[in-house]
Amino acid sequence: MDTQAIWLTLKLATITVILLLLFSLPLAWWLAHTKSRIKVPVEALTALPLVLPPTVLGFYLLVMFGAHGPLGKFWVSLTGHPLSFSFTGLVIASCFYSLPFVVQPLQAAFEKLEPHALEAAWTLGATRLRAFFTVVVPQARRGFLTAIVLGFAHTVGEFGVVLMVGGNIPGQTQVISIAIYEHVEVLEYGAAHQLSSALLIFSFAVLFIVYGLNRRWNGGIHA
Amino acid sequence: MSELKANITLKRGNFDLDVSLQLPERGITALLGPSGSGKSSLLRILAGLDRPQSGQIYQGDSIWYDQDQNIFLPSQQRRIGMVFQNYALFSHLNVAGNVGYGLPRTGRRQHVEQWLTRLQLDKHADHYPAQLSGGQRQRVALARALATDPDMLLLDEPFSAVDVSLRQNLRYQLKALVADSNRPVVIVSHHLEDALLLADHVGVMIEGRILQFGSTHEVFMKPNCRSVAQVLGWQNFLPVRSIAGHTVSGAWGDLQLDGEPGVDTSCIGIRPEHLRIATAEQPGIKAEVLAIHQLGAIRAVQCRLQDGKELEMHTPWDEPVPATGSDIRLYLPLAYARALPEYVVTKPARTEYIKEGDVKRRRFSHA
Numbered sequence: 001m002d003t004q005a006i007w008l009t010l011k012l013a014t015i016t017v018i019l020l021l022l023f024s025l026p027l028a029w030w031l032a033h034t035k036s037r038i039k040v041p042v043e044a045l046t047a048l049p050l051v052l053p054p055t056v057l058g059f060y061l062l063v064m065f066g067a068h069g070p071l072g073k074f075w076v077s078l079t080g081h082p083l084s085f086s087f088t089g090l091v092i093a094s095c096f097y098s099l100p101f102v103v104q105p106l107q108a109a110f111e112k113l114e115p116h117a118l119e120a121a122w123t124l125g126a127t128r129l130r131a132f133f134t135v136v137v138p139q140a141r142r143g144f145l146t147a148i149v150l151g152f153a154h155t156v157g158e159f160g161v162v163l164m165v166g167g168n169i170p171g172q173t174q175v176i177s178i179a180i181y182e183h184v185e186v187l188e189y190g191a192a193h194q195l196s197s198a199l200l201i202f203s204f205a206v207l208f209i210v211y212g213l214n215r216r217w218n219g220g221i222h223a
Numbered sequence: 224m225s226e227l228k229a230n231i232t233l234k235r236g237n238f239d240l241d242v243s244l245q246l247p248e249r250g251i252t253a254l255l256g257p258s259g260s261g262k263s264s265l266l267r268i269l270a271g272l273d274r275p276q277s278g279q280i281y282q283g284d285s286i287w288y289d290q291d292q293n294i295f296l297p298s299q300q301r302r303i304g305m306v307f308q309n310y311a312l313f314s315h316l317n318v319a320g321n322v323g324y325g326l327p328r329t330g331r332r333q334h335v336e337q338w339l340t341r342l343q344l345d346k347h348a349d350h351y352p353a354q355l356s357g358g359q360r361q362r363v364a365l366a367r368a369l370a371t372d373p374d375m376l377l378l379d380e381p382f383s384a385v386d387v388s389l390r391q392n393l394r395y396q397l398k399a400l401v402a403d404s405n406r407p408v409v410i411v412s413h414h415l416e417d418a419l420l421l422a423d424h425v426g427v428m429i430e431g432r433i434l435q436f437g438s439t440h441e442v443f444m445k446p447n448c449r450s451v452a453q454v455l456g457w458q459n460f461l462p463v464r465s466i467a468g469h470t471v472s473g474a475w476g477d478l479q480l481d482g483e484p485g486v487d488t489s490c491i492g493i494r495p496e497h498l499r500i501a502t503a504e505q506p507g508i509k510a511e512v513l514a515i516h517q518l519g520a521i522r523a524v525q526c527r528l529q530d531g532k533e534l535e536m537h538t539p540w541d542e543p544v545p546a547t548g549s550d551i552r553l554y555l556p557l558a559y560a561r562a563l564p565e566y567v568v569t570k571p572a573r574t575e576y577i578k579e580g581d582v583k584r585r586r587f588s589h590a
Contacts, residue, residue, distance in 0.1 A: 116311035119272050122298040123305040124325030124371055134324075138315040 002195060004171050005179040012087070012175060013155040016094040020102040020151050023095070028106035050100050058164025061093045065165055090166045090173050094155045101150040109143020110136075142214050149210045153203060227375065227407065231268060231278035231288070240264055240275075240431040251401065251408040253418035253439070255454055256428035262411040263308075265428070266377050269409065270305050271298035282374070304368030306378040310360045312352040318363050319348040325371040338366040342400075357385040358393055365400065376401060376408045382417060394420045415456050419443065427451045434567060448567040452492045459498065459534045460490040461508075463562070471562065474530035476508045478555060484562035495523065497559035498536035500544075500551050507552025510534065512545050526553060 031043060049057055064071045065083035071092075075083045083089040113136065121131035137144065159177040166173030168182060176195055183192035227246040234240070240261045246252055254262040267273045269280070271287065274295050280288040287296045313321050322344075323335040339345050342362040352360060361381060368376060381397065382390045398421050401408050410417060418425050418439060425443070426436040435442055435451045446452035449460055464473045466488060469480045478491060501507030510526040513533065517523075517540065524536040524544055534553065538544060545551050 114311060114314060116307045116309070117313055119270075119298070120305065120307060120311040120313070120367075121324065122272070123270055123301075123303055124367065125299050125302075126325070127299060135313060135315075139313075 002176070002179045002191070005174050005176050005195070008171065009156055009175040012090060012094060013152045015091050016098060016155045017102070017148055017151045019091065020095055020098060021147070024099070024102040024106055024147065028103050029110055031103070031107045032110035046103050047100050049097050054097065054158065054160025055164060057097060058093065058161040061096065061161065061165045065089050084165055085167045085169060085173060087172055090162060093161050093165045094158060097158055097161045098151045098154045101154045102147040105143045105146035105150065106140070109140035113139050142217055145210060145213060149206055153206050156199070157203070227269070227280070227282045229269065229278070229280040231275035231280060233264065233268065233273070233275045238264070238431065242431070242433055244426065244433060244436070246407050246409065247424055249405050249407055250423035251398070251410060251421050252424040252426060253422035254409065254411045254426045254428055255415070255418050256413065257454065258413060260428040261431040262428045263379055266379050266409065266411050270303055270377055271296060271301045302374045304371060304373035304376045306361075306364045306368050306381050308380045309384055310364035312360060312363055314352050317349050317351050318344055318355070321352070321363050322366045322370050324367060334370060338370045342366045358389045361385055361393060365397070369400070373406065375406055378408065378410045380412055381410065382412070382414065397421065427454050429454065445561065446492070446563065448565060449490055449492060449563045450566050452561070452563055457492045457494050459493045459495060460563070461532065462490050463488050475528045475532055478560070479506070480560070480562060481557045485564060487564040488562040489565040490563055491555070491560050492563045493555050493560045495535045495537040497556055498534060499554045499556065501554035505554045507554050510551055510553050512547050512549050512551060514547060515544060526551065
């Protein structure tokens with residue numbers, strides 16, 4: 001089995017989800033509470049990866065990552081390595097690609113927080129950090145779970161974007177979906193089958209756990 | 224030494240708050256006013272949840288806010304307890320978890336148990352807010368706020384989320400609960416009953432200003448202007464056209480007052496329960512009975528004066544009243560009729576400016 005591809009995919013998805021959580025938290029919080037006029041364009045921009053063909057997203061990222069692209073140039077001057085066809089480039093691309101899957105569940109959860117619960121915690125002496133972890137996180141836990149799982153699963157399943165900006169370098173950018181594609185290309189149906197069924201079972205298990213937990217948590221609070 | 228003095232302004236779009244307030248050291252103060260008058264905004268500012276644009280707030284010898292010194296003490300450090308309008312209970316914590324939220328870990332359990340017993344919530348310690356009635360939720364919110372032993376208790380419309388039939392009892396409970404403590408309590412409400420039943424002091428707020436502040440009795444008996452009187456349930460105002468000595472007159476007739484009315488008098492105000500039908504010897508204003516409504520134990524008699532102005536008189540339900548359509552004469556007992564100007568803004572002298580360094584900033588730690 002292509003353990004290298006599996007390991008790389010898990011690494012990519014884990015790093016992507018961690019980075020996305022860090023960026024998405026303030027963004028989702030802002031989207032959930034702002035009355036600013038630029039909320040709608042920002043929302044639309046965030047949702048863009050949902051509807052854009054991955055090849056389009058991949059193409060523009062490739063242009064940006066290239067040695068002459070704005071981001072690529074900066075990266076080369078910083079590290080001496082190009083961004084395109086590298087693992088780092090893949091992480092950045094995945095962050096764009098999976099952004100809506102993390103931002104949207106968080107935003108929905110933040111919008112549903114009880115009004116004033118956070119302020120109540122402050123008046124009771126809780127620091128902002130403590131109030132966040134003891135009020136926002138537990139009340140929005142379904143949103144956090146959905147964001148983490150969907151962000152992870154979506155990154156595991158990406159293909160078009162990886163192909164455009166990452167290519168197919170074993171151990172560098174060859175993730176599971178690309179490995180499956182290559183197996184099929186050279187008619188190794190058995191190996192393709194192995195990887196595909198593993199991905200299928202993984203995806204089903206993830207969704208099963210999410211729906212199950214959501215159901216249980218829902219019952220726990222309002223029973 | 225825990226008297227609170229505040230001078231603050233806040234402008235947001237059309238909303239304009241400009242308040243000078245000196246809270247008595249103890250007792251319950253009710254801030255009354257129509258919705259949108261800024262009373263909740265003022266409460267949020269006192270709680271440290273919103274920052275004003277200018278002014279100062281001093282609590283005893285600590286500075287909560289001073290724009291000139293750029294000091295703004297956040298909620299966490301003000302040692303206040305706040306009960307929000309919809310209680311803002313933590314839905315993911317049970318009653319004991321809610322009450323104990325602001326308490327240090329050591330001794331939390333005993334402390335929580337004490338408060339649960341005190342507010343008759345023992346049986347509900349394991350229940351979640353969604354499982355509680357409105358009255359129980361209010362008690363949890365109160366227990367949670369009081370458990371941290373705050374220096375001041377702030378309540379925003381504490382009875383608006385409970386059934387009307389339960390309110391009276393909850394008012395008594397609240398009064399008993401805070402009566403024995405020395406901490407000042409501020410209640411924001413638009414219900415007169417809250418103020419009459421609970422408050423030692425009343426501030427009347429209209430359009431972002433405190434128009435009158437004083438003891439409950441004084442404010443209710445002697446509103447200083449028509450706008451305040453209206454908020455306090457005075458319904459009858461006779462427009463005054465001219466003043467000559469003790470006599471005021473209008474299209475409705477004239478009235479001989481006890482004292483000389485102020486030059487800015489715009490009307491004579493009287494509460495419906497003080498209007499009477501004049502006896503033969505008493506001076507009276509001619510009126511016609513328009514309609515009679517039964518309001519529980521009182522009867523509301525709607526009368527129309529000769530100039531078309533309508534007045535309402537409240538009489539006990541078992542007292543005879545003239546039939547609808549009959550002509551009567553209304554008597555205004557002078558002790559209860561007040562000459563009122565249209566609008567008055569009372570501003571207590573601005574709290575004296577305290578120089579930097581005169582006051583040691585007291586930092587509160589909330590373990």
